[in-house]
Amino acid sequence: MIETCRALDIILDNTAVLEGERVSLIESFKRVLAENVVSRDDLPPFDKCCMDGYALKSSHTVDGLSKFKITGSIKAGDFWNEEIKAGEAVKIMTGAAVPPGADAVIQVEKVKTEGDELQVFENVHTGNNILKAGEEIEKGSIVFKSGKFLRPSEIGMLASLGYNEIICHKLPKIVLIITGDELINIDEKITRGKIRNCNEYLLVTLIKNLNACVKSYGIIKDDKDKIFDAVKSAFEEGDIVISSGGVSVGDYDFIEEVIEKIGADIKFNSVKVKPGKPVTFATFKDKLFFGLPGNPLAVMNTFEMFVAPAIKKMMGRRDVVTEQFPVILKDNFKSKGDRDNCIYVNIKKQDGKYYAYNMGSQSSNALFTLTRCNGVVIMKKGIKTAKAGEVLNGKFIFK
Amino acid sequence: MIETCRALDIILDNTAVLEGERVSLIESFKRVLAENVVSRDDLPPFDKCCMDGYALKSSHTVDGLSKFKITGSIKAGDFWNEEIKAGEAVKIMTGAAVPPGADAVIQVEKVKTEGDELQVFENVHTGNNILKAGEEIEKGSIVFKSGKFLRPSEIGMLASLGYNEIICHKLPKIVLIITGDELINIDEKITRGKIRNCNEYLLVTLIKNLNACVKSYGIIKDDKDKIFDAVKSAFEEGDIVISSGGVSVGDYDFIEEVIEKIGADIKFNSVKVKPGKPVTFATFKDKLFFGLPGNPLAVMNTFEMFVAPAIKKMMGRRDVVTEQFPVILKDNFKSKGDRDNCIYVNIKKQDGKYYAYNMGSQSSNALFTLTRCNGVVIMKKGIKTAKAGEVLNGKFIFK
Numbered sequence: 158m159i160e161t162c163r164a165l166d167i168i169l170d171n172t173a174v175l176e177g178e179r180v181s182l183i184e185s186f187k188r189v190l191a192e193n194v195v196s197r198d199d200l201p202p203f204d205k206c207c208m209d210g211y212a213l214k215s216s217h218t219v220d221g222l223s224k225f226k227i228t229g230s231i232k233a234g235d236f237w238n239e240e241i242k243a244g245e246a247v248k249i250m251t252g253a254a255v256p257p258g259a260d261a262v263i264q265v266e267k268v269k270t271e272g273d274e275l276q277v278f279e280n281v282h283t284g285n286n287i288l289k290a291g292e293e294i295e296k297g298s299i300v301f302k303s304g305k306f307l308r309p310s311e312i313g314m315l316a317s318l319g320y321n322e323i324i325c326h327k328l329p330k331i332v333l334i335i336t337g338d339e340l341i342n343i344d345e346k347i348t349r350g351k352i353r354n355c356n357e358y359l360l361v362t363l364i365k366n367l368n369a370c371v372k373s374y375g376i377i378k379d380d381k382d383k384i385f386d387a388v389k390s391a392f393e394e395g396d397i398v399i400s401s402g403g404v405s406v407g408d409y410d411f412i413e414e415v416i417e418k419i420g421a422d423i424k425f426n427s428v429k430v431k432p433g434k435p436v437t438f439a440t441f442k443d444k445l446f447f448g449l450p451g452n453p454l455a456v457m458n459t460f461e462m463f464v465a466p467a468i469k470k471m472m473g474r475r476d477v478v479t480e481q482f483p484v485i486l487k488d489n490f491k492s493k494g495d496r497d498n499c500i501y502v503n504i505k506k507q508d509g510k511y512y513a514y515n516m517g518s519q520s521s522n523a524l525f526t527l528t529r530c531n532g533v534v535i536m537k538k539g540i541k542t543a544k545a546g547e548v549l550n551g552k553f554i555f556k
Numbered sequence: 557m558i559e560t561c562r563a564l565d566i567i568l569d570n571t572a573v574l575e576g577e578r579v580s581l582i583e584s585f586k587r588v589l590a591e592n593v594v595s596r597d598d599l600p601p602f603d604k605c606c607m608d609g610y611a612l613k614s615s616h617t618v619d620g621l622s623k624f625k626i627t628g629s630i631k632a633g634d635f636w637n638e639e640i641k642a643g644e645a646v647k648i649m650t651g652a653a654v655p656p657g658a659d660a661v662i663q664v665e666k667v668k669t670e671g672d673e674l675q676v677f678e679n680v681h682t683g684n685n686i687l688k689a690g691e692e693i694e695k696g697s698i699v700f701k702s703g704k705f706l707r708p709s710e711i712g713m714l715a716s717l718g719y720n721e722i723i724c725h726k727l728p729k730i731v732l733i734i735t736g737d738e739l740i741n742i743d744e745k746i747t748r749g750k751i752r753n754c755n756e757y758l759l760v761t762l763i764k765n766l767n768a769c770v771k772s773y774g775i776i777k778d779d780k781d782k783i784f785d786a787v788k789s790a791f792e793e794g795d796i797v798i799s800s801g802g803v804s805v806g807d808y809d810f811i812e813e814v815i816e817k818i819g820a821d822i823k824f825n826s827v828k829v830k831p832g833k834p835v836t837f838a839t840f841k842d843k844l845f846f847g848l849p850g851n852p853l854a855v856m857n858t859f860e861m862f863v864a865p866a867i868k869k870m871m872g873r874r875d876v877v878t879e880q881f882p883v884i885l886k887d888n889f890k891s892k893g894d895r896d897n898c899i900y901v902n903i904k905k906q907d908g909k910y911y912a913y914n915m916g917s918q919s920s921n922a923l924f925t926l927t928r929c930n931g932v933v934i935m936k937k938g939i940k941t942a943k944a945g946e947v948l949n950g951k952f953i954f955k
Contacts, residue, residue, distance in 0.1 A: 182742065182757060183757070183760060186764065186765075187765075198746050200924070201751060201921070202746045202750070202751060203748065203749060205751075205921075207919070207921070232738075232778070233736055233737055233738035233778075234736065234739070234749055234778075235737070235749055236748035236749035251850070252736065252738045252850060253738065253749065254748065254749040288919065288921065293921070293922060293923075293924050294924055300924070300927075301927070308761075308927075308954045309757075309758050309761035309762045309765065309856070309954060310856065310923065310926040310927045310929075310953075310954070311927050312757045312758065312760075312761045313754040313755070313757050313758030313852055313856075313923050313926075314754065314923050314924060314926075314927050316742045316752055316753065316754040316757035316758070317742075317751070317754040317852075317923060318752075319742055319743065319744075319745075319746070319752055320742070321742045337632055337633065337651065338631060338632055338633030338634070339632035339633035339651045339652065343581065343715045343716075343718055343720050344718065344720040345718075347597050347601045347718070349602065349635040349653065350602060350633055350635035350652065350653040351601070351633060352600060352601060352651070352716070353715055353716050353717075353718055354715065355712040355713065355715040355716040356712070357715070358581060358582070358708075358711045358712050358714075358715035359708050359709070359711065359712030359715070361582060362582070362585045362707075362708035362711045362712075363708045365585065366585075366586075379631070379632075379633075451650070451651060453712055453716075457708070457709065457712075480905075482905075482908065483908065506879075506881075509881065509882065509908075518692075520606070520687065522600070522604075522606070522687065522692070523692060524692075524712050524713050524716060525599070525692050525693055525699070525713060527709040527712075527713075528699075528700070528707075528709045528710050528713050530709075554709075555707045555708060555709070
């Protein structure tokens, strides 16, 4: 039985970032760049007008009235070829290219016009309301480095630069194997001794939420040969194989035996964490195997602590571990002290501080408790009681 | 020109929650329940064993050694019909149904066996390691009320209760109209006076991130008839129509004219916010129209402030407005003071406090700034300077 932080180190040491693949810009959303992105153009690509107004030579304005002859109009998307001369002005719309010879734009709200005469009442500075070509980004410069996580702002920026395809790290493919002879499908009626397969749905949505790919083999009977075939096939098509159930010391817990037979390298098979002690981690070639417990709260806890960081690392993310912060307890909590105890709670923010409320049973089957919680506080190994008012480290779940 | 808070009130007052529709359990992820969910079974559905061990009558144990005859073995998923008698024990696996007559389970680690004899060394309490039928949830009780947002834990719970379909609020369908004669598609080469259409990609990913449905009509030329046809068609197929560009005072800004002609009810056409003042909001029957500005920073800002809350409300969410919190400035910031000024910054957490760093140009075209930011601080109308060390309200973008 190893410490939780040691378990996470072992997992991350054995997890490699997946290679890059070319994807469409929209598909790259919430993925991680696997190439440096270089600007193919100046941005803006031309001296750009930032206000509706008149383009002119600023040297022709004075402190007081100056007059110009309006020689035309430029809308966004048009391009004006003729050189503007002193004493001339061209009406110009926001987003249009400033015509050659002009070095300033005066806003429409600040001038008067009579026929084709423009009246300006102030000394206009050079560069006024003009964004110079390349002022935002110069052609050839690196805009994003490999490793950048792509949010809407980055997707918009890449569109501006003309990237309709981009190289991102591949998304890990995860295969689920749900074991347990007590399990029936969710559309079946409960018969004696049976419960429904909730872990598959819990895991599928946890994985989808990380933007990884998931395929479930569904319920596999507690039969050594069937589990062997399932795990073998899963290693062939997945980057990560996750099983739930079958990792305890019961007579029908075959997972560890099966993955040994396949030739996987078992790195650990229990961790000092509650809920979720009997969690198995193994590698097989460049594939990872996580044998999670069978109870849903333990599945959730071990997925968040151990599987999610591996998935994030594979897809190239740097922020693989969920941020923790101090939480003030509003209730008393107990622990056996033998393991790091993750207590599922409701965390509320008041006056900039976080407070944790007891939401009921922490039994590893108590999925209902989880539906009333938004976070976890951690009673470290060695701590047996934590009283209201004390401070523990906590974190949010499913943000 | 109206205040930002008044604008948001008007939007939400005119936004109705969409009706419910039946969807598969996996499809219901990140959606909102539109029905109360009642438990169809007791959970657990039977007295359930929580540890690998032996089921027995607790009254037959003493402070010291007591002996039992092992009469069989029950694995998870099996059901034992015969009544356990005093002096008898049945081996039982985690998750299995406790046999009739037994009222406790003693863990396998705490006993010794010799052949079919079980030796117990302590007084076992009634109920030990047994989760009673219905202890978690009773049949017929309300598990989730209408309005519940469905995270992985709720999806797992609904699976446990046998819900393979569920009624959720419909997801709003959003149609995009991108206007501007200066725009070219992202796979086209920049020619004189043109820029690429980044707003479509910015908006598509912002909408996808909210789990709503989006369809883009692409670039529509600055032509009254073409914009009219696009908006008319968009109102037919969408719940929300969003345009970008064409809402300023330029000679080719037709949006307001067009939606008036269609018969939409314009509620406001400018808001005291920077970036994003010229934002138009209108209703047409039960549909909403948002005319956003053309510059990307203004698009992002007005989408987050005004469109996102409407989308969230339509899909039944209660948390429609992004939480704000106090942020300490690390740099000096300026504002004209005439509008609420949203300044895009990088927010870092240090010792439980949030600090805002200046990341560059706040010009409404400065999408590149946005890619270096994770948040916003708000200089309220009337504030012209905010110095390092001062505290402003802020919020995160794209969490």
